[in-house]
Amino acid sequence: MFQHRHGWNWSVPSPASVQKWLDQIVSDAGVTDAVGETLRYTAHDFRRMFATESVGGGLPVHIVSKLLGHKNISTTQAYTAVFDEELVRSYRAFLDARRAVRPDGEYREPTEEEWRDFHQHFEHRILELGTCGRPYGTPCKHEHACIRCPSLHVDSRSHDRLAEIAANLRDRIDEARSNGWTGEVEGLTVSLNAAAAKIVSLERMRDGVHRSSVDLGIPVIRGLHS
Ligand code: SF4
Known part of the structure; x- marks a missing residue:
């Protein structure tokens, strides 16, 4: 009606x-x-x-x-x-x-020692080839074999240093082969492959292969000022 x-x-x-x-x-x-x-x-x-x-x-x-x-x-x-x-x-x-629902203790001011520890963590992440991306408060789980480690964020300025390391690894592999150190050959080859992959990745970035962004469909909030 x-x-x-x-x-x-x-x-x-x-x-x-x-x-x-x-x-x-x-x-x-x-x-x-x-x-x-x-x-x-x-x-x-x-x-x-x-x-x-x-x-x-x-x-x-x-x-x-x-x-x-x-x-x-x-x-x-x-x-x-x-x-x-x-x-x-x-x-x-x-x-x-x-x-x-979280314990009150989590919302206290950090102590001097905790601040120091926090800063130290980031100081210790600066490496020869770039930055270690392991989470705060976690130790290195890869025995500082950074060249092979996926947590290493390679600095774009490290290309020449990486090339030197790769050349050195090739020499050491040749030496190990000629001496019959097969176990050494295996380990060095893993490092060489990792170094080569990082060089390729740096060169791809330098050449702009990754310059265009990929739309993952994640919503974007515009004009929000908190
Ligand atoms: S091996 Fe990996 S986790 Fe350890 S210091 Fe190097 S980059 Fe960091």
């Missing part, structure tokens, strides 16, 4: 009638945009508002999706406006909730 301003009307209203009523209601309410123009709402906008308010109010998006009759949840997500303030508020609420 529908009622418009002129009385009861039992028929299903046409889209044009609904739009006319909406325009009238918005005009009567004096709802304007930033420059004073009367806003225009369509009936479809109310589905978007419903989705936004429901998700913002805590209703799971898959439930909202069912209520709106969407087959695909991503359609519902596209309906849902996420405002910067709401994003910040939700993230802060998430952090507060997470902190509330």
